[in-house]
Amino acid sequence: MGGRPHNQKFKEFWQFIFPLIVAGMIWQLAVSFSFIDVALLPTPSMIAQEFYRLIWVKQTLLHHLGGSLYRLALGYIFAIAVGIFAGALLGLNRTVREMFSPALSLLIAVPTIAWVPVLLVTMGLGDKTVITAVFLGGVFEMTYSTMAGIRAVNRQQINAARIMGVSGPKLFFKVLVPASLAMVMPGLRLSNGYCWRALIGAEMLSAMILWGVGKMIYEARFWNDVKIMFVGLLLIGVCAVILDRILLKPLERGTVEKWGMLSGS
């Protein structure tokens, strides 16, 4: 690991950034030559200026980001903890699985944003609602991935451990846990994405919170300020990608990818 040559990383970076630059340029030119009405759609350069203004002049952007990241972290961590626990239970015990997996399929199918009105009524208009929405956004996916991960463990690997005298909790921690990472790791990344969606949606609908990227985007509507909305959109995208690339992907690379456990790797 870490043995990938430097220019390989550079190439990956360019492959990521290049299409964005091209799209930005086309956008800039289209607006500049008035194919699109400037009053409705700002150019990328205007968005960049606004970004600068919000960070350095108005100094509000980091407050918004901080508020969002705090709620995301809490909701996501709870979602992972509960999801892994529930998923392991469902994966290990057939009775529990048969009882609850229809409910799980149902819960996964419900868009998290549909929960938000329920939460607003039951939990108020503040942080609690948003954090709970983030939690709900990630927990079902995490539960499902963990359950599927446990169930997909190769029967013969379990038998190999059993004949070496390993059973019970030892079998769970020494074989089932590492073997199920093949699905738990991708589950961590997927549920991160779902948590972001839930976060922004819930922030838009929760009236009592002051700071939050979702809040910022939603409030910009009242001044018809599309620039701020785009700053928010870009910020969400960039943050989600950074979190994925800096934390989750290396985690995957250092474990299941290194062990050749990802199909297609």
Add this chain to the structure above:
Amino acid sequence: MGDAIRELKMNSINDAKLSIRGVDKIYGNGSKRVIALEGVNLDIPDQKFTTIVGPSGCGKSTLLNLLAGFEKPTRGEILLDNIGIEKPGPDRGFVFQEYALFPWKTVLGNVMFGLVNNGYSRKEAKQRALDYINLVNLNGFVNAYPHTLSGGMKQRVSIARALAYDPKVLLMDEPFGALDAQTRKYMQEELIKIWEKCQKTVVFVTHSVIEASYLSDIVVVMTARPGKVKGIFKAAHPRSRDYTGDHFLALRKEVLDCLEEEVRKEIEMDRP
């Protein structure tokens, strides 16, 4: 008189490392009922290389799973050193056709697994694991992960893992079935070298008569479903393991003749 009978029994038992006594294995119920094994009686002698051959679906792998304790017989009993087998345990080693290595552990970690979980200290376990990795000629791959190894190498790791904690018997379920012909032949030769060094009781399941005749002291032929023991053939002793030797060819012919009838029966069975 009672003593005499007991003595007689003891004698017959002492010969056998593993005793399979009147074993039936039945899967499913009603119309889905399948009799995999019926009235299997077999004694497997100590320190000998015993191979079980039979037409596909004859229950030879099922029998091996019963010996391992992965499954329980529907009727009858299986004894290892005169003690009934209840569940899987480290007095047996098992080599799977699909290797069943732990992909998250290195070669060393895989071979150490059975040792650290059976009372060896980390230091002892490591030393012992290295000895066995050496035995299977994988010295250069101690820290490699299984997915980077070829099929033959994976199977050698699997053999080292199964032997390292010194089980009483080694059970091998078509271990070379997934390998190409050249690697397979090489692995057969390697296995015999290893076996000659450690002299374990081996039960080896295969559908290849050539493999069985080459490797074994004893070849057990099973009938088509429901599986029973049809014939037991002993290799001449002392034997030379040689693909063109008279011993080999004679044994191969005996086993083939015995098996041919069963294979025909199995094909008949598949006809609508």
